[in-house]
Amino acid sequence: MSPVADPRALRNSVCIVGVDESDEIGSLPGKSQLTLHLEAITNAVRDAGLTITDVDGIFTAGQHSPALLGEALGITPRYVDGTTVGGCSFIIEVGHAVAALHHGLCDVAVISHGESGRSGVGVSPRRDTSLSGQFEAPFGFGGAPTLFGMVTTRHMHVYGTTLEQWAQVAVSTRKWAMLNPKALRREPITVADVLNSRPVVYPFNVLNICLVTDAGGAVVLTRADRAKDCAKKPVYVRGMGESTEHVMLTQMKDLTFSEATRIAGEKAFRMAGVAPTDFDHIMLYDAFTSGPPIMLESLGIAKRGDGVHFFADGRSTPGGTQPINTNGGGLSYTHSGMYGIFPIIEATRQLRGECDQRQVPNVKLSLVNGMGGMLSAAGTLVLSNER
Amino acid sequence: MELDRPLPNPITPEARPFWDGLREGKLLLPRCQSCGHVFFYPRVLCPRCHARDITWTQASGTGTLHAFEIAYQVFNKAWRVKPPYVLAMVELAEGPRLMSNLVNVEPDPRIIKCEMPVRVVFCKLTDEITLPLFEPAR
Ligand SMILES: [Zn+2]
Numbered sequence: 001m002s003p004v005a006d007p008r009a010l011r012n013s014v015c016i017v018g019v020d021e022s023d024e025i026g027s028l029p030g031k032s033q034l035t036l037h038l039e040a041i042t043n044a045v046r047d048a049g050l051t052i053t054d055v056d057g058i059f060t061a062g063q064h065s066p067a068l069l070g071e072a073l074g075i076t077p078r079y080v081d082g083t084t085v086g087g088c089s090f091i092i093e094v095g096h097a098v099a100a101l102h103h104g105l106c107d108v109a110v111i112s113h114g115e116s117g118r119s120g121v122g123v124s125p126r127r128d129t130s131l132s133g134q135f136e137a138p139f140g141f142g143g144a145p146t147l148f149g150m151v152t153t154r155h156m157h158v159y160g161t162t163l164e165q166w167a168q169v170a171v172s173t174r175k176w177a178m179l180n181p182k183a184l185r186r187e188p189i190t191v192a193d194v195l196n197s198r199p200v201v202y203p204f205n206v207l208n209i210c211l212v213t214d215a216g217g218a219v220v221l222t223r224a225d226r227a228k229d230c231a232k233k234p235v236y237v238r239g240m241g242e243s244t245e246h247v248m249l250t251q252m253k254d255l256t257f258s259e260a261t262r263i264a265g266e267k268a269f270r271m272a273g274v275a276p277t278d279f280d281h282i283m284l285y286d287a288f289t290s291g292p293p294i295m296l297e298s299l300g301i302a303k304r305g306d307g308v309h310f311f312a313d314g315r316s317t318p319g320g321t322q323p324i325n326t327n328g329g330g331l332s333y334t335h336s337g338m339y340g341i342f343p344i345i346e347a348t349r350q351l352r353g354e355c356d357q358r359q360v361p362n363v364k365l366s367l368v369n370g371m372g373g374m375l376s377a378a379g380t381l382v383l384s385n386e387r
Numbered sequence: 388m389e390l391d392r393p394l395p396n397p398i399t400p401e402a403r404p405f406w407d408g409l410r411e412g413k414l415l416l417p418r419c420q421s422c423g424h425v426f427f428y429p430r431v432l433c434p435r436c437h438a439r440d441i442t443w444t445q446a447s448g449t450g451t452l453h454a455f456e457i458a459y460q461v462f463n464k465a466w467r468v469k470p471p472y473v474l475a476m477v478e479l480a481e482g483p484r485l486m487s488n489l490v491n492v493e494p495d496p497r498i499i500k501c502e503m504p505v506r507v508v509f510c511k512l513t514d515e516i517t518l519p520l521f522e523p524a525r
Contacts, residue, residue, distance in 0.1 A: 130397050130399055131428060133393075133395065133396045133397065134395040134396065134397065134398060134399060134402060134428075135395070135428055135485065135486060136486050137393045137395070137396070137463060137465075138392055138393055138394060138395045138512075138518055139392075139474065139475075139486050139487050139488050139518070139520075140392065140458060140461075140462060140463060140466050140468065140472060140474060140488065141462065141463070141474060141486060142462035142463035142466075143462050145462070146456060146458065146462050146474055149454075149456035149474075150453075150454040150455070150456060150474075150476050151454070153454045153455055153456065153501060154453065154454040154501060156501075157454075157500070157501035157502065199459040200459060200460060201456045201457065201458045201459060201460070201462075201474070202456055202457035202458075202459070202496055203456070203496070248428065249476070249486075250427070250428070250476060250483075250484040250485055250486060251484075255453070255454055255476075
């Protein structure tokens with residue numbers, strides 16, 4: 001490969017300079033999806049010490065196009081990206097923004113998420129795709145829990161993983177949520193609480209499944225040379241990777257291992273020049289308790305079948321040696337539907353040292369990994385507060 | 388008669404022979420004439436060798452339960468089957484996997500196991516639509 005085409009040339013060339021949620025997150029029947037976008041964008045741009053008129057690149061995913069956001073903001077961007085491959089789209093778009101900014105296609109990029117996932121205000125009605133309407137709906141499938149459980153029972157069959165071990169993921173994540181004032185669910189829970197919570201679809205009880213909320217979030221990026229003039233300490237995008245494997249879950253080669261995640265991770269680690277075990281802080285997309293362990297295995301951080309041990313032995317919890325999902329995750333902090341913007345926001349805050357009670361000491365290298373659909377797509381970021 | 392579940396919708400032209408076969412009590416699968424790969428869901432090219440030469444082959448109707456879930460609530464507005472019911476991913480003897488329901492079994496995770504042998508049961512919904520459901524093979 002010629003040096004010109006090596007993605008390592010992009011390492012640390014672009015920084016995250018602004019992050020924030022919408023004014024409120026949770027149950028917001030008085031706010032439309034578009035309002036959640038606009039609140040998040042204005043808050044994140046202010047966090048960066050910039051103004052909306054500085055923004056010339058708009059990135060988003062979901063129902064609203066970048067064109068609508070540009071119109072609503074009253075700006076005419078010179079770069080847009082609406083990649084929509086599920087909840088990790090925003091993580092993937094950080095990589096796209098790095099490339100666009102590096103090559104001067106835009107100067108200030110904003111990646112925006114707004115979703116009225118709980119209240120459904122200003123939302124278009126959902127339609128089945130022809131494939132799920134034809135081959136899944138007639139059997140009673142509908143929504144993520146009826147699909148991700150397949151991945152989970154298969155993992156239990158192949159590796160002997162237990163319901164108690166999945167429950168440990170919920171317990172660990174809740175311990176972090178208890179330290180985050182913005183988290184929706186902050187009361188302590190035990191493994192027994194998870195096992196005794198309302199059965200939804202075996203192997204999931206309600207405490208194995210993410211929240212359903214209304215929320216917005218946004219991330220602002222610019223080139224490293226310009227980042228020095230922004231309000232906060234820059235967070236460098238050191239590595240990035242993306243991939244997709246399937247959409248229909250029957251097409252996934254191995255239900256217990258995400259090939260898209262493996263590819264995204266390897267690309268990001270290679271670009272960053274780091275090993276999968278080098279991270280001080282890890283954010284993993286947790287729509288279900290079985291997601292993070294399978295991601296650790298697919299990324300090469302845990303051996304296959306061993307991901308659950310990170311949560312069971314205390315490593316992932318506050319004070320542990322491998323903190324994971326320090327905002328309280330989709331399980332306890334917020335999950336509007338496409339959760340992927342929020343792990344980027346939390347990783348940035350941790351690398352800036354803004355996390356008060358839940359601050360992980362001496363964080364230098366943070367991993368963000370998200371899935372789209374049922375481990376269908378993946379995006380990985382390596383973020384650092386040092387060059 | 389009121390249906391207890393949503394009909395497949397929309398039926399795509401490339402999948403029409405699949406649904407026509409079911410009406411006659413046959414489980415048909417797309418097969419690549421070029422490399423012999425049998426796959427599902429139906430599409431106009433072979434996902435292995437990318438040839439556009441696809442025919443149909445009759446499946447044995449046997450397979451294994453690759454993964455499963457037991458639904459304790461309804462996830463679809465048109466669904467009338469009383470929970471609990473079993474959501475199944477079946478791996479057919481010919482190789483491809485498809486989504487279905489496991490029927491004629493207690494919806495109990497102590498009884499239902501991944502890799503248990505299953506066989507097709509044809510479930511007529513309307514004059515047009517018959518669904519392939521599965522039951523334990525022994
Ligand atoms: Zn072929």
